[in-house]
Amino acid sequence: AALRETLKQMPKAELHMHIEGSLEPELIFALAERNQVKLNYASVEELRRAYAFTDLQSFLDIYYAGASVLLKEQDFYDMTWAYLQHAREDNVKHAEIFFDPQTHTDRGVPFGTAINGIHRALKDARAEWGMSSAIIMCFLRHLSEEAALETLEQSMPYRDKIIGVGLDSSERGHPPEKFARVFARCKELGLRLVAHAGEEGPPEYIRTALDLLKVERIDHGVRCLEDPALTQRLARDKVPLTVCPLSNIKLRVFDKVGDHNLVKLLDAGLTVTVNSDDPAYFGGYVNENFVQMFDALPLDKNHAYRLARNSFAASFLDAQAKQKFL
Ligand code: ES4
Ligand code: ZN
Numbered sequence: 001a002a003l004r005e006t007l008k009q010m011p012k013a014e015l016h017m018h019i020e021g022s023l024e025p026e027l028i029f030a031l032a033e034r035n036q037v038k039l040n041y042a043s044v045e046e047l048r049r050a051y052a053f054t055d056l057q058s059f060l061d062i063y064y065a066g067a068s069v070l071l072k073e074q075d076f077y078d079m080t081w082a083y084l085q086h087a088r089e090d091n092v093k094h095a096e097i098f099f100d101p102q103t104h105t106d107r108g109v110p111f112g113t114a115i116n117g118i119h120r121a122l123k124d125a126r127a128e129w130g131m132s133s134a135i136i137m138c139f140l141r142h143l144s145e146e147a148a149l150e151t152l153e154q155s156m157p158y159r160d161k162i163i164g165v166g167l168d169s170s171e172r173g174h175p176p177e178k179f180a181r182v183f184a185r186c187k188e189l190g191l192r193l194v195a196h197a198g199e200e201g202p203p204e205y206i207r208t209a210l211d212l213l214k215v216e217r218i219d220h221g222v223r224c225l226e227d228p229a230l231t232q233r234l235a236r237d238k239v240p241l242t243v244c245p246l247s248n249i250k251l252r253v254f255d256k257v258g259d260h261n262l263v264k265l266l267d268a269g270l271t272v273t274v275n276s277d278d279p280a281y282f283g284g285y286v287n288e289n290f291v292q293m294f295d296a297l298p299l300d301k302n303h304a305y306r307l308a309r310n311s312f313a314a315s316f317l318d319a320q321a322k323q324k325f326l
Helices: 002-009 025-035 044-049 056-067 073-089 101-105 111-129 145-161 176-188 203-211 222-226 228-236 245-250 262-267 286-296 301-313 319-323
Strands: 012-018 092-099 132-140 164-168 192-197 217-220 241-243 272-274
Touching: 002 286, 002 301, 012 217, 012 241, 012 272, 012 286, 012 301, 025 044, 025 073, 056 101, 073 092, 073 111, 092 111, 101 111, 101 132, 101 145, 111 132, 111 145, 132 145, 145 176, 164 176, 176 192, 176 203, 192 203, 203 217, 203 222, 203 228, 217 222, 222 228, 222 241, 222 262, 241 262, 245 286, 262 272, 262 301, 272 286, 272 301, 286 301
Parallel strands: 012 092, 092 132, 132 164, 164 192, 192 217, 217 241, 241 272
Antiparallel strands: none
């Protein structure tokens, strides 16, 4: 019980969450009504019942359908504000938030509408609570590199609101090298680089994300343990892995919480962090991820401290801000 309190109360950074994945069913229905968007689900309950995923793709289909209710800047604000309240409740002091511009621009919603709504909520959380935050723009890997380059172009008027870029959506069959040129361009622009790799895809995608995309963190990366040489390299180079335990369970990467490899990753000396990924879809915000893993696995107070410390060490906070938390 004391450990539970420690987990909940310790200051933490969240480095892997998709803001579109924080849309709760109730807000999806409220926004659908406000915007006169037709949903293929009759009620909140029916939508929630559809959250029985078999793999990443079965989740993504519903996640993109949910995002279809986001049309106006205020919609993006309301979604982000709701997430930030949960994050504050969980003692998140710093949040690095993914958003998927193509999910919106491909429906005719302007890039600026999405990012301005998200950014205004982050600014309000900073002013009201002192919470710090940053926006990471993700390219959808099931789409072409040309589409990603076009998205990068569209982002240029908002360059000062974006700390970095990531790569998400369907991993299998869409290896990192597909995006080598756009990531090289982002690096020239001074953007920080991350990519989802080794969630459903093979360890080789982790290696190519590092070698060909030059990413600084790996999102998920849990399959690295299948490759001992790669695991050693990740430990030696202190490459952070932003792990999302409940996501991995819901998307059947592991069968149950007790089967998750979080302890093995820590024992291998990796810079692991714990995150919520898509909290509205996967059964909880960041503290719920901590509590469920610590209930099911042999983890103690020292692990808790190490995970919290890692979250700040792996963040894109500047050295001075980081120092306050380490
Ligand atoms: C995602 Cl869990 C996950 N994996 C890949 N792409 C995503 N987008 C939103 N959630
Ligand atoms: Zn993710």
